[in-house]
Amino acid sequence: MTDSCLNKSDQRSHIEDGNSELSSDFSILPEPQHSCMKGKEHLQVYLRIRPFSSAESSGGESQDCVTMEPPDTVLLKPPSLSLLARLSSDQSLPQTGQRFQFSKVYGPETTQNELFEGTVKDLVKDVLEGGNSLVFTYGVTNSGKTFTFLGPDCEAGILPRSLHVIFSSIHDHVFQGLGVKPHRCREFTVLNREQQAEEALFKKNLLKQFKENEKSNISLLNMTNQTLLEGSTVMGTDAAAEDEISLKFKPNTKFSVWVSFCEIYNENIHDLLEVAPSGAPRRAALRLSQDVKGNAFVKDLHWVQVNSAEEAYKVVKLGRRNQSFSSTRLNQLSSRSHSIFSIRILSVEEIEPPRVHSISELCLCDLAGSERCAKTQNKGERLKEAGNINTSLLILGKCIKALRHNQQTKLLQHVPFRESKLTHYLQGFFCGRGRACMIVNINQCASMYDETLNVLKFSAVAQKVVVLISRPIPIIPQASCSDSSFSRTSGRKTVTSSSSSSLTGWETSLEDVQEDEEEASLMEDTMEQTDDRESDESDEIIVSKRVHERQVALLKELQLHLKKERAENLLLETQVREEVSREFSELFSNMRRDYEERLVREKEILEERAERRLEIFKNLTKKMSSAGSSSDSQTMCEGTPNNATGPATNSIWWHLKSYRT
Template structure:
């Protein structure tokens, strides 16, 4: 077992310098979209299926299914417009807001990457639709700056050019333009089709109208790890590669690449088509027009705030905001065994695969650094493609990727790697760029200033192209003079605006001071939370060490238990062998003793049958004698009306010994039966008029009810009385004036002293909601009848009853104990059971009323119970 004394005594490493923490609210994951192209041949096997909008399934024949999740999955039902709207439209919005973006397509060769990026004239791709959306937004709000209002400074930045200089440059361009000496040839078919392509009509609604905008485009390619400018007219004669440099803002760009200003989407896309024609395209076995290089189309939007009058751009280059959107069409990864490339094609394929491999390696290292907070060096410089977009991968803009997939079986191996790379890339997190803030020099919108300040007539739209054109010059002079007249009036209005702005700035400063105070409080809270976090980290490290110690200790115990288990298994195997031997010995012993058991069983069976026959003959004689005695006793008891006359000589009170216990109990009972209650109180509810009214009564006397001949008798004098023995439903049903409303039930019961108790239960008959009737009892009349005898007679009767019961028990017990085997003629039971089987006649019947309104059930009393009373 390992010990940890050396680890605990080991000096802990020095703490590393904490990295600057970034705001997690400004982070966002890399968005990965998946697009499925149609099958090349309808007879091909489809192994890639869309499960839902985010789940993709790969199900090759004979292999387990695999699932991959993406931001969005586009199948063949989605057209180019839908793909652009859900992928690149958000990047265009960020571009207008002054933020950077990167979109690149990734996939195997002939999987639809170029079609997604460029498209066709009838179905334009992402690039033409992006250009249309940008210029739709600028032209709708009239926010385009004049041509040459901005110019590149050859250091990845721009400078502001004054309006007169820009106009002069436009005039020189017209004057010194070299005429085309060669006659124009008819346009090619594809160029004509692109001029008549489908236009995208979408635009951005939220745009800062206090700025002027200009659009610049550039187009480069990475071929065999060299960068070439596709918009350079000398590319075909002088193929000079470009290099990547870093600007003052730590952004990387291609030095010397042309950035051309465009004023319409058509002009911009013509440059894109021009560069596409110069791009390296080759023929392979898998694709006739296979891209042999990675192309990067850059759209740069330059914006600067307007002056206080909202007419011209403020001449301050520090206020310029430049945002860039790079759309990359990566060459497809391919296997040389399938393309059968040789020579230059083999070299191109090798460079393409190396660049894509470097891209995957960069993503893996970035993802690992972000998860473990590591400092591994990302190999950006291993390839020009990753070196160019280093700033994007490190958080300078939003990154999106579209992986294009061919669902056919022949590309399954390459498609599997593409899907894995796309799903893993979603773990990469980039920083959200800060939005472009409005300059404080122009806090009022153009519309509000234009409605308050009268600038004057607009400047003429035409320019002086001919030195002899005096009319145009006169128009310019008149417009400028008119504007000079309104300058003083506008100055007063501007002063008022400035005063309002100062007041606004003062209020903002107060709010800023308050925010700073709150910020200091939050910083203190942050420090406290960081200290708490360090304590938790220390506790976690301590718990981790304890956990490791516990794991090692448990592992040692597991090893010991496994050794014990092996020993037990060995013993168990030995026991099984012994058990098998014992089982064989038992079978042999069983066979040897079976014959002995059979012979012994026959001998004992014969002897037992002889004993049984002898016992049965003796039992039959005893049972016959007992039956005669029982029959005599039944005859004596059934022929007597009262127990008072059953007095044999041996039961005479003069000859019998005094029974102290019975006398004492009888005396106590006699004393207890003395009625010491007070005279009854008259209750109005028991008045006689209740049974003599005009209501209809049903007098229910169940079968077995006797006329005892007592002086007091139940008497219902109502004329509408109906006496019944067996109660029926028809007794309660009839016409409304014939339905019974009263019910009386007569019931007899025996008392403890041998008398008779008569009870009359009275109640009201009420109709039920189901159409029947129900009886609610509300009164009971009780009549008790008992003999008037002396205490001595009662004691004698009780003694005789006790002795008669004892005699009866002795007789039945003798019958039971004489034999333990039953016969068909005698029933063997206990003394109490046999006594209850003898039913004596009685003159008292009991009625048990159940379920309101039911009929009584007369049950004879048991003689044994009567004797025991």
């Protein structure tokens, strides 16, 4: 049953793709109007400076280009050999350097734990409380993004630390059932027994694959001398009891945690948890779809339910193993794709059937590094990868710039979210889905000065972008089954708590549901499904009529309110349109008047000039006839004045010449 539900909704997604709301592309991040909005804040931008490697130190890379000015500023000075420095020395200009400000700057000595505590932990807390958050690492190749994101086992990065904190905070409140699963972008689906068995099998096979791969991982590690894929424990010995976040647990409420892992490689999305077809070099490309609200989600992406941080970490490692990375001149283990690890937490009331109260998400992205092909000396496939990486990062830059522009001026600029898969996927987080944080990584190498300067300039713009933070409206927990279900025998369709809440999200409200016909019909589909499922169970009346009537009355009242609001909006829009067209026609008629006046003036000037020339010509002919000398006139016709003919002839010759030119 749910299968067909999924199919239908998936088909719908295709249609929605075309109907997506363009308005969000012009997002100016308006004042929060929605009841679920919490506020707005600047995009948090943190800077991490990685230490020199021994090879870099001995190779003369250390030229004091980067100076930290704690807590939030960095000074970048050109090295003696950089292009800019050459220019400035040529022109005898002082080499001053540029200052950049961040939310906070973390120096080379910063430990992984200090960075996590100062940047991501707060976002994890927010997600555990029902919010949505995005964290992404940004920087040039070999700047330490993957180290920050994942890190070696002995120095776990932000991803394993987030998993550790999530599970140590919810400890014995993990919902281990497979009855509810995240669906699309902000919904969930209820699984029947068969589907639950399929989920369990998929997870079992995945973890089995992990075991099989462990041996080959170790041989890979020996080859590359990297530890990113090693081991199976989260954070090794670094884990501490104080890492957990204290939460207020509602009675009977548990947390169902699901994870997914995908990469964007050469503008194609691949599921890193999918087994590649035998012989195929790569997994099938997945589609980026949208729900009716224009929220992007990856269609057919696998979501795996995890019961512990260790289990989740195994999934991370397995996905990482499938990710595209290769050796370039600048980095032995360079990520050739943007990887996106998502953790969705469903807050579930443990009753029969389970009821979902909220869905929240922590999205962690490790972006591939921008690179100069002259420096990496990439060729063939690597060059193509680099081109795609640079293009998508460029578009991210354009989006950030346009968002910033739209916040500063009234004239809205198009935000090109859809020009790359990465920005399209992340769009929601820049337009009110939740909090966003960027960790900018730089290395201090003198040879990377120009690239680092560009990264810092981009960060300075990003730092000023304001993002809306919305919180999901919690689904009001219903006291009992009888309060939440409609009677079959009263001629209505059965709605279980799950279907009524399957539209949960950061921007779902009654308004959304009623406004959107597609959403409503989707809800009806779900109703039908549930209807069939319930029909097997009982025909009993399980409705509290009083509650039902109250809800119907509320619904009618809201509908009326909505109609009124729509009418008002329509009126306002008409007025605005009229005003705009009036202003434009006034502008055009003014322009026309101006042009006409100019034309008249030009005509007058031309006439005046023509008359003057005629006058000159007449005078000339008069003078010529009075001069009378045939030899003079002959000389004039040949175009050469003759000194012997006297000043009058010369002056005529000069006038004629100037008249010709």
